[in-house]
Amino acid sequence: MSTRRIVLIGASGQLGTALQDVFTGREVHAPAHREVDFEDDTALERLLEQTQPDLLINCTAFHNVDLCEREPLRAFAANALAVDRAAGICAARDTAFLTVSTDYVFEGTLRRAYREDDAVGPLTAYGASKAAGEFLTRRHGPRHYIIRTSGVFGTTGTSNKGYTLIEKVLRQAERGEPTRMVDDMIFSPSYAPHVARAVRDLVDARAYGTHHVTNVGAVSWYAFVQRAFAKTGYQNAALEPISHAELGNPTRRPMFSPLENTTFAAIGVVPLPGWEEALDEFLTARRLRVTAAAANGF
Numbered sequence: 369m370s371t372r373r374i375v376l377i378g379a380s381g382q383l384g385t386a387l388q389d390v391f392t393g394r395e396v397h398a399p400a401h402r403e404v405d406f407e408d409d410t411a412l413e414r415l416l417e418q419t420q421p422d423l424l425i426n427c428t429a430f431h432n433v434d435l436c437e438r439e440p441l442r443a444f445a446a447n448a449l450a451v452d453r454a455a456g457i458c459a460a461r462d463t464a465f466l467t468v469s470t471d472y473v474f475e476g477t478l479r480r481a482y483r484e485d486d487a488v489g490p491l492t493a494y495g496a497s498k499a500a501g502e503f504l505t506r507r508h509g510p511r512h513y514i515i516r517t518s519g520v521f522g523t524t525g526t527s528n529k530g531y532t533l534i535e536k537v538l539r540q541a542e543r544g545e546p547t548r549m550v551d552d553m554i555f556s557p558s559y560a561p562h563v564a565r566a567v568r569d570l571v572d573a574r575a576y577g578t579h580h581v582t583n584v585g586a587v588s589w590y591a592f593v594q595r596a597f598a599k600t601g602y603q604n605a606a607l608e609p610i611s612h613a614e615l616g617n618p619t620r621r622p623m624f625s626p627l628e629n630t631t632f633a634a635i636g637v638v639p640l641p642g643w644e645e646a647l648d649e650f651l652t653a654r655r656l657r658v659t660a661a662a663a664n665g666f
């Protein structure tokens with residue numbers, strides 16, 4: 369039985385928007401946050417009863433890492449307890465459940481890319497709450513997908529920041545403003561449309577379990593932005609590498625958290641392109657958007 373009917377919560381976010389684009393030809397119910405709060409299990413149950421989906425996708429999170437440190441109860445409520453309730457509701461209805469997790473479940477000290485079966489060791493309240501969300505999902509049985517991704521960039525801004533980092537720094541360069549980027553945090557960037565495609569393929573293959581879904585390769589934030597500037601003609605923009613310590617941010621973060629996928633080959637899912645190709649694709653799409661907006665007088 370293929371997945372024909374989907375409920376998608378968090379549909380207006382970076383990943384949610386991209387997922388709406390790839391699940392064409394299916395019945396996708398994507399209520400806004402104000403219509404259904406993922407933390408309200410009664411509302412969630414009512415929605416599932418009304419729509420009878422084959423799959424519930426959770427793209428919500430409380431993912432402001434610094435705020436999670438200050439408000440761990442809120443982090444665990446959103447990223448763990450609400451996920452636990454949703455997974456339980458799905459299991460009781462025999463509905464598959466998909467939730468999105470993060471490289472921040474890892475400590476970042478392994479010095480190689482993390483694989484799906486590596487031990488978690490979160491440094492932050494955010495990472496701990498997401499790891500708890502994973503464990504709590506698994507306890508409800510096998511019909512779940514846990515998608516770990518990292519450094520997501522797409523065309524839609526995140527709900528708590530309102531912009532994507534890459535969009536923010538490109539605009540700074542356009543205005544001639546200097547940019548400082550951390551050069552000692554290494555991660556795997558993830559272009560939302562590529563992640564969404566792989567998620568669709570995993571769902572179509574009914575490949576339940578935990579999957580790392582990022583663009584292939586690893587880079588520092590500084591080198592990532594440096595390439596974006598070079599590709600957009602801002603190679604002379606003021607871009608300064610700094611260390612995470614120089615930021616003066618008290619929240620410890622994983623310093624080396626690239627993710628490696630070890631599950632796609634056996635399932636026949638096509639690996640995501642390298643991060644360089646993904647960034648180029650993003651920049652091409654952005655250029656077309658900007659040109660179209662200018663032509664329309666925006």
Ligand SMILES: NC(=O)c1ccc[n+]([C@@H]2O[C@H](COP(=O)([O-])OP(=O)(O)OC[C@H]3O[C@@H](n4cnc5c(N)ncnc54)[C@H](OP(=O)(O)O)[C@@H]3O)[C@@H](O)[C@H]2O)c1
Nearest residue numbers: 378380381382383401405406428429470517519520526527
């Ligand atoms: N962004 C990254 O770099 C990154 C990295 C690793 C993992 N992840 C994970 O990827 C997932 C998606 O992230 P994203 O970047 O796409 O997030 P996002 O852009 O901030 O989108 C979050 C979405 O969830 C909605 N939402 C938040 N709380 C909700 C609630 N209680 N009930 C209903 N809807 C709610 C938001 O709606 P409103 O805007 O209306 O509130 C928005 O549509 C998250 O699980 C995150 O932890 C993200």
